[in-house]
Amino acid sequence: MSKGPLASTGAAGGTIATCLTGLVLALILTAIPFALVMSGALPLVATLWAIGGAGMVQIAVHVHFFLHVDSSSEARWNLVAILYTLFIMALFVGGSLWIMYDLHWRMM
Amino acid sequence: MMNSEASIIVTAPGEEREHPDTVDIQAFGFWIYLMSDLILFATLFATFGVLGRNYAGGPTGKDLFDLSYTLGETLFLLFSSAIYGLAMVAVIRGRKNWVLLGLAIAFLLGAGFVAMEVHEFYGLVAAGHGPEVSAFLSSFFTLVGTHGTHVTFGLLWMAVMMVQVALKGLTSPVQSRLLRLSMFWHFLDIVWIAIFSIVYLTGVLHV
Numbered sequence: 001m002s003k004g005p006l007a008s009t010g011a012a013g014g015t016i017a018t019c020l021t022g023l024v025l026a027l028i029l030t031a032i033p034f035a036l037v038m039s040g041a042l043p044l045v046a047t048l049w050a051i052g053g054a055g056m057v058q059i060a061v062h063v064h065f066f067l068h069v070d071s072s073s074e075a076r077w078n079l080v081a082i083l084y085t086l087f088i089m090a091l092f093v094g095g096s097l098w099i100m101y102d103l104h105w106r107m108m
Numbered sequence: 109m110m111n112s113e114a115s116i117i118v119t120a121p122g123e124e125r126e127h128p129d130t131v132d133i134q135a136f137g138f139w140i141y142l143m144s145d146l147i148l149f150a151t152l153f154a155t156f157g158v159l160g161r162n163y164a165g166g167p168t169g170k171d172l173f174d175l176s177y178t179l180g181e182t183l184f185l186l187f188s189s190a191i192y193g194l195a196m197v198a199v200i201r202g203r204k205n206w207v208l209l210g211l212a213i214a215f216l217l218g219a220g221f222v223a224m225e226v227h228e229f230y231g232l233v234a235a236g237h238g239p240e241v242s243a244f245l246s247s248f249f250t251l252v253g254t255h256g257t258h259v260t261f262g263l264l265w266m267a268v269m270m271v272q273v274a275l276k277g278l279t280s281p282v283q284s285r286l287l288r289l290s291m292f293w294h295f296l297d298i299v300w301i302a303i304f305s306i307v308y309l310t311g312v313l314h315v
Binding site for chain 1: 196
């Protein structure tokens, strides 16, 4: 097993086991929301919460098992950058929705 | 006066003098690019969030979307991402032929995703449900099309990397590029999770 230049890089720290674990978890977390929406098994609000919950958990699964970003020292700055980006995204998306829906109700 | 800076200056032109952390530095720089790309997608998601229910008398998501078709696209992209992850394990172990096989399968699965999306878009436009019909369809085509364009450029990059692995072997710069493409590819799969959750699954529900 040759030690290539990626050996010390946190972002390349995957093994066959982590890839397959990530794949199985992602398949389950994809199947749940699709099955709920296609079958209509739950009431509307519960279905929306399930879609949002499964989506966010699946994103966390991809970040952990495929991108290998966590709080280890190699990936610390990647984590800081993504947390800051998530903050900016929350401002953009949340702010846009808040302003536009408020405007919508005022114009009624 | 023979400090490290002086020794860099006297290095002969063309000689390999890579910084020991080059791969990490390049990967982190690419990560910062991905974060800026994420903000681009956030603005498109915000646009879709505001406009996504303005149908202007045209068709709704429930009329247009076929969830089993979307599930097929999702599986193509997910398996492509996972296979690319296995190819990166082969990169670390120095197994060139396994890397090429993994890249080829990941490329074909990604191409399957793009083919399905192009077919979907073509069908929508041919049926008179193009982006000009309503704010919903404008924001839909912009968001999903921007993601599809990214995947297409990722496929182009993957084709180039297959040629480089075949001709140059798993040299240090090639490994570094393969690492950055892996970040790009997993990132696009993550954006797709948000798209199928927000655009397709939520879109067919009566809210």
